[in-house]
Amino acid sequence: MNEVKHRKLKISVLRYNPQDPESVPHMQTYELEEADGMTLFIALNEIREKLDPSLQFDYVCRAGICGSCAMLVNGRPALTCRQLTKDLGDEFTLAPLPVFELIGDLSVNTGKWMRGMSERLETWVHAKEQEIDLRRIEEPMDPELAEKLYEVDRCIECGCCVAGCGTARMREDFVGAVGLNKIARFKIDPRDTRSDDDFYELVGDDDGVFGCMSLLGCHDVCPKQLPLQTQIAYVRRKMVAMAFS
Amino acid sequence: MAVPYTTSEHDVVVIGAGGAGLRAAIEAAQQGCSTALICKSLLGKAHTVMAEGGVAAAMGNVDSHDNWQIHFRDTMRGGKFLNNFKMAELHAREAPDRVRELEAWGAVFDRTADGRILQRNFGGHRFPRLAHVGDRTGLEIIRTLQDKAVHSGIDLFMEMTVIGLTKDGDRVSGCVAYDRKTGEFHAFTAKAVVLATGGIGKSFRINSNSWEYTGDGHAMAYRAGAELIDMEFVQFHPTGMVWPPSVAGLLVTEGVRGEGGVLKNNQGERFMFNYIAEMFQAETADTEAEANRWLIEQQAAVRPDPRTAARRPPDLLPRDEVARAIDAEVKAGRGSLHGGVFLDIASRRTPAEIRRALPSMYQQFKELAGVDITREPMEIGPTCHYIMGGIRVDAATALSTVPGLFAAGEVAGGMHGANRLGGNSLSDLLVFGRRAGLGAADFARSNGSVGQDPEQIEGFIGEVMAPLDRASGPGPYEIASQLAASMEKNVGIIRQADELELGIAKVAELAQAYRSVRVVGGRDFNPGWNLAIDLHNMLTVSEAIARAAITRQESRGAHTRRDFPRTDKQQWAQVNVTIRADADGLMTATPTPLLQMTPELAKLLEG
Numbered sequence: 001m002n003e004v005k006h007r008k009l010k011i012s013v014l015r016y017n018p019q020d021p022e023s024v025p026h027m028q029t030y031e032l033e034e035a036d037g038m039t040l041f042i043a044l045n046e047i048r049e050k051l052d053p054s055l056q057f058d059y060v061c062r063a064g065i066c067g068s069c070a071m072l073v074n075g076r077p078a079l080t081c082r083q084l085t086k087d088l089g090d091e092f093t094l095a096p097l098p099v100f101e102l103i104g105d106l107s108v109n110t111g112k113w114m115r116g117m118s119e120r121l122e123t124w125v126h127a128k129e130q131e132i133d134l135r136r137i138e139e140p141m142d143p144e145l146a147e148k149l150y151e152v153d154r155c156i157e158c159g160c161c162v163a164g165c166g167t168a169r170m171r172e173d174f175v176g177a178v179g180l181n182k183i184a185r186f187k188i189d190p191r192d193t194r195s196d197d198d199f200y201e202l203v204g205d206d207d208g209v210f211g212c213m214s215l216l217g218c219h220d221v222c223p224k225q226l227p228l229q230t231q232i233a234y235v236r237r238k239m240v241a242m243a244f245s
Numbered sequence: 246m247a248v249p250y251t252t253s254e255h256d257v258v259v260i261g262a263g264g265a266g267l268r269a270a271i272e273a274a275q276q277g278c279s280t281a282l283i284c285k286s287l288l289g290k291a292h293t294v295m296a297e298g299g300v301a302a303a304m305g306n307v308d309s310h311d312n313w314q315i316h317f318r319d320t321m322r323g324g325k326f327l328n329n330f331k332m333a334e335l336h337a338r339e340a341p342d343r344v345r346e347l348e349a350w351g352a353v354f355d356r357t358a359d360g361r362i363l364q365r366n367f368g369g370h371r372f373p374r375l376a377h378v379g380d381r382t383g384l385e386i387i388r389t390l391q392d393k394a395v396h397s398g399i400d401l402f403m404e405m406t407v408i409g410l411t412k413d414g415d416r417v418s419g420c421v422a423y424d425r426k427t428g429e430f431h432a433f434t435a436k437a438v439v440l441a442t443g444g445i446g447k448s449f450r451i452n453s454n455s456w457e458y459t460g461d462g463h464a465m466a467y468r469a470g471a472e473l474i475d476m477e478f479v480q481f482h483p484t485g486m487v488w489p490p491s492v493a494g495l496l497v498t499e500g501v502r503g504e505g506g507v508l509k510n511n512q513g514e515r516f517m518f519n520y521i522a523e524m525f526q527a528e529t530a531d532t533e534a535e536a537n538r539w540l541i542e543q544q545a546a547v548r549p550d551p552r553t554a555a556r557r558p559p560d561l562l563p564r565d566e567v568a569r570a571i572d573a574e575v576k577a578g579r580g581s582l583h584g585g586v587f588l589d590i591a592s593r594r595t596p597a598e599i600r601r602a603l604p605s606m607y608q609q610f611k612e613l614a615g616v617d618i619t620r621e622p623m624e625i626g627p628t629c630h631y632i633m634g635g636i637r638v639d640a641a642t643a644l645s646t647v648p649g650l651f652a653a654g655e656v657a658g659g660m661h662g663a664n665r666l667g668g669n670s671l672s673d674l675l676v677f678g679r680r681a682g683l684g685a686a687d688f689a690r691s692n693g694s695v696g697q698d699p700e701q702i703e704g705f706i707g708e709v710m711a712p713l714d715r716a717s718g719p720g721p722y723e724i725a726s727q728l729a730a731s732m733e734k735n736v737g738i739i740r741q742a743d744e745l746e747l748g749i750a751k752v753a754e755l756a757q758a759y760r761s762v763r764v765v766g767g768r769d770f771n772p773g774w775n776l777a778i779d780l781h782n783m784l785t786v787s788e789a790i791a792r793a794a795i796t797r798q799e800s801r802g803a804h805t806r807r808d809f810p811r812t813d814k815q816q817w818a819q820v821n822v823t824i825r826a827d828a829d830g831l832m833t834a835t836p837t838p839l840l841q842m843t844p845e846l847a848k849l850l851e852g
Contacts, residue, residue, distance in 0.1 A: 007458050016785060017769070017770075019272050019427060019428075019769040019770070020769070029257055035489075035490060035491065036489045036490060036491075037488070037489020037490065037491050037492065037613065037614065037615075038489075038491050039491050039492070039613065041491075042491035048772055048773075049722045053722070053766065053772060053773030054718070054765070054766045054771060054772070054773070055766060055772070056770050056772065058286070058287075059456065060290045060291070060292070060294075060456065060457065061290070061292070061294060061295050061455050061491075062455070062495065063295065063492075063496070063609065064608070064609070064612075065295055065381070065383075065384055065605070066289075066290040066291075066294045066295075066455070067290065068286060068287065078460050080365075082612055084612070084613070084614070093740065095336070100643045103404075103770060104769070104770045107770065109287075109290055109426070110287060111287030111289075111290075111403050111404070112403075114287075114288075114289070115395065115401070118391075118392065119395060120393050122576045123392055123395070124350070124351060124392035124393060124395065124396060125349075125351030125392075127349060130344070132346055132349040134342040134346060135344050136345075137345070137361065138345050138348045138349075138361065138362055139360075140356075140359065140360025140361060141356050141360050142356065143355065143356035143358065143360070143363070144580065146353055146354065146355060146356045146378075147355070149353045150353045150355075150378050150379065153353050153388070154312050154381065155386075155769070156384065157289060157296075175812065177370070189351065191349070191351060192351075237646070238436075
């Protein structure tokens with residue numbers, strides 16, 4: 001292997017501990033040497049292990065599947081485990097996702113937000129029968145429909161779309177692209193018995209689909225490249241039709 | 246001054262919110278129990294999301310020759326007959342019901358042309374058996390269970406780490422936890438506790454596990470007096486990423502091989518044909534021609550007649566066999582540049598097929614390694630993935646040897662014996678998660694309330710507070726990285742007595758250092774402090790693994806001894822190694838007899 005000369009990275013992190021009355025938000029800069037194929041997740045762990053054990057940030061899977069590690073990288077929402085440092089300059093900044101409750105430094109409580117959204121939008125299949133007959137084979141589903149359903153069900157609830165949303169910054173109860181995408185998912189699921197009326201009750205207002213200003217920051221920053229623009233347009237078309245019916 | 250803590254009371258407390266924990270909590274709540282669910286991170290982020298390949302269930306949707314008896318047989322053979330046969334039987338019988346139930350709750354699965362749940366091939370499974378959705382099955386299962394749990398009336402406690410189980414006499418009476426967000430403590434009182442804390446992968450340097458996998462449930466149960474079994478059996482998944490270093494260990498799904506991917510050494514040779522153990526010779530292709538015919542038959546619209554069908558390629562042997570073969574090739578100098586071997590799907594399937602069947606793998610390699618798997622082979626090597634060993638439980642109820650303490654999923658032992666088949670973990674956590682929820686609910690109903698002893702609670706709190714009060718001492722990161730390096734070197738894939746002795750001595754040395762571990766900072770969201778708490782558990786399970794490994798003087802399944810290379814047909818075929826604390830609190834490892842199988846089930850294993 002050729003020995004490559006590694007860059008020195010200068011990483012500025014927005015630090016603040018809301019638990020501590022003495023703490024004031026400030027930028028702190030860490031310097032470390034880049035490694036081959038380094039992800040931001042690895043860089044942050046190195047900071048924590050070698051430079052500053054108090055730095056707060058979240059991660060679980062380190063493979064872009066769990067959606068725990070989103071933060072603002074140079075102002076743009078991204079997953080740290082999927083962000084290679086080689087795609088960034090020698091100096092860059094990290095900040096916590098906006099909108100969500102701040103736990104400390106780069107750690108935010110997306111869980112609380114997602115749970116609230118999930119309860120409000122009732123993001124589960126509303127089946128006809130309460131009792132499931134396990135002896136019966138499953139209802140058939142067209143393979144193409146299954147593929148279509150899963151295409152929207154790939155969401156990892158990382159919060160990037162909410163953090164990149166203009167409406168979410170102004171309206172506290174806006175359900176975000178993550179919520180509207182879920183509505184689209186359950187709407188095309190033949191197992192869900194809810195009618196367009198029911199969905200209108202859930203998202204037919206300014207905290208729902210009519211709050212969207214079509215800035216489409218959500219679409220641009222989704223680390224899973226979900227077709228959010230299409231899904232929101234789909235829900236809006238259906239809901240507009242409901243409003244005039 | 247005593248540290249204050251808050252309290253709550255429930256019928257059932259479930260610790261861990263991966264697949265098993267969620268399923269257990271849903272069941273307990275449906276039984277009418279007040280139920281608390283505690284998770285170490287946020288809900289829906291548990292390690293189960295990483296499961297890629299699918300959930301094994303003999304539904305027979307793709308090949309109607311499949312049935313629970315063959316699934317049982319495959320599981321027992323994969324586990325080298327050390328499995329708790331009752332668990333293996335219940336698992337094989339009930340897995341199809343659990344998949345159908347999940348489907349009715351809204352899970353999306355890939356479908357057959359006629360709309361049934363599609364099933365794919367996987368190592369050690371005789372028929373296509375893994376219900377799946379692309380290579381993201383775990384995420385779909387977690388999402389479905391999470392959506393179900395949201396409206397099941399469960400009290401949820403997120404970002405909380407449990408630090409100890411409290412007892413009322415012999416019986417478990419609850420647990421003490423701290424909130425990572427605020428550093429505050431909370432004592433749960435519960436009539437029954439379900440452990441669903443997952444595995445131990447962080448004890449090894451190269452692993453596929455998330456940071457949460459520090460053996461918390463294993464260690465706390467052990468300290469509460471429970472027995473652990475089969476701790477010597479740690480599964481190294483044959484295919485983890487090896488390059489670049491920052492992603493080393495990340496899982497490459499077995500689905501790659503299920504979809505036709507083959508293993509090659511640096512000579513371009515398909516070396517797996519040289520590593521077919523006697524036990525698998527009858528059902529494994531021994532020429533490239535037959536293995537290639539198998540792939541063509543699998544893709545055909547009509548299922549092959551089992552009497553004339555090509556046998557499965559050796560690339561799909563159980564994980565222990567493949568991991569050892571890769572290890573041997575690398576050690577023989579036939580490895581890749583970065584110390585792995587090659588996994589090639591590019592030459593076997595079209596780019597469009599690869600992107601559709603393995604979208605996460607495609608993305609993972611493209612983004613993180615700069616490798617296009619539709620054009621180039623992947624570089625892969627073994628990674629610590631799963632522990633077969635765990636808390637000894639009753640098959641039907643998931644009750645441990647401590648009254649009121651239940652366990653399900655990876656933290657429970659017995660189901661998988663000496664080696665787990667891929668796909669049997671997601672089915673395990675659904676089948677036994679439900680059974681643990683039922684068992685705990687029954688226990689809570691038929692046993693009265695428990696008393697909580699403040700002294701025990703304060704004891705646990707005092708223990709974890711100590712590192713914050715010390716003025717000097719080693720840091721937790723230093724101890725953890727030394728532990729993981731020693732475990733990999735001395736207690737890894739291939740073992741022998743002198744190295745295992747070194748491994749045990751190293752754990753003892755680090756446990757001694759741990760007594761004076763020091764953490765800078767306070768209690769609120771202090772990652773260094775969190776690690777110091779986890780480290781106690783990592784040390785306990787590492788000792789258990791090393792002690793069990795030196796006790797079993799044979800090679801079987803995931804446990805390979807250079808000094809005892811043969812699989813014993815007598816003594817060691819009939820025992821589990823049981824770990825428990827003796828009267829002085831010292832760890833002991835003792836062989837204990839296996840359950841005796843019923844003749845009807847034994848008959849299924851013949852031939």
